[in-house]
Amino acid sequence: MADVEEVKVVVAHHERATLRVGDVFLKIDTDQRRTDVEVEAMAMAPIPTPEVLWRKPPVLALAALPGTALGRLGEPSMASPAAWAAAGAAARMLHDAPLPPWPGQSLDEVAAQLDGECDWLVTNGVLPTDVVTRNRRIAEAALRPWKPAFTHGDLQITHVFADGDEITGVIDWSEAGQGDALFDLATLTLGHEDRIADVIAGYGTDVDLDVIRAWWSLRSLRAVRWLIEHGFDPWPEIAVLKSRL
Template sequence: MADDVEVVVAHRERATLRVGDVFLKVDGDADQADREVESMALAPVPTVRVLWRTPPVLALAALPGRAIARLGEPSTASAAAWRAAGAAVRSLHDAPLPPWPSRRGSTRGEALAGECDWLVSYEVLPADLVDHNRGLAERALRPHEPAFTHGDLQCSHVFVVEDDEVTGVLDWSEAGRGDPAYDLAVLTMGHREHLEDVLAGYGADVDLDAVRGWWSLRSLTAIRWLMEHGFDPFAPGCEVDVLRSQV
């Protein structure tokens, strides 16, 4: 019997399909796809096995285990699993820097003012909620020592098994030199109750104001894009709830 084709995610930048145990990632930016493959080769953490590459398609094997959590859903993973995730992030941040910057952190900082104005002008969110979170977001925009960052370390991109071992990290399309606090913030966004576990595994001093600032900054700058691409930032536990939790 033929395997069904599942659309995992699809938008104007890229799409990912699943056919059985194979994931087919279609990216119109060949340079970005090249950087993703190179980032996985350089990263000192488990990643996804590349099966083949024929631009614009990258074929990847499925990872064992399950995502540590998903935004908008309660995490069923143990505290030990979150600590293991923190340890994996630390090993990545301690690795030699890649030669290219991550696009995610810096571009969000540049977009902050315009996105906040849009959210208020179109009455997407109350002005006081936007203003409060904008003040928090600006704490993330401080000088920092760059690290090898994943750039989009959503909790759904980190896979673990029952014995609380990280089996792999997905989606390295935004990897590069960046702010280590950004990775920690994205991993724990919507699951702030596990920040302490992640930091215990991370085992290094972390600017907590910067992490919390990135929670606000990523949420504020993502809402318009999510709405335009068919996602719902107002869903329980997602970006708008993250902003409310910061008040």
């Protein structure tokens, strides 16, 4: 037993768990459709992704990426401006790639989910009504037709790894699909507004900042209940929402 690596729980809730054993990540998911999406999306993506070592449902084994994550929501990022720009360039490569064959959420589905989450936040007294109302109004700018792009779907900074100024890979592709490219950029920069100029410089094209700000509010409004119900602290998302006032 001396050769057995330490097992580290990376994240765990009633739907999924991720364990790290040495340089191997074991992802256990009750919904194999998410794993199907993850494996296929990584195979299609034109940017670095973890190597799939093996798959024995419900477990997917992935090799660890070199480098470290760009940062964490709610904490200052130590990554260089060049690394953030490289993340923007990687996002642009993904968004310019051929679309995956499966659809993402429709505009109507996003709008309906937003309405439901806002009602829940107010009804349960999780957030003051003025905070929800203000952010709901800001979120309206995201509720417009968009040209579908190959999107990661959860491009938060903990999922983007860099070694120095270079991106070494992007993890957690289970939400990938056809979607709004600006949602990815908003997710990447959520809580790190000071990095948006670096990301856009790397992305290489003008973007609508009002829509990105709208997605900041919309994503945070949709996230709070899920985080609470799955045992996570929603404070960083709540801080984003309160900063909109």
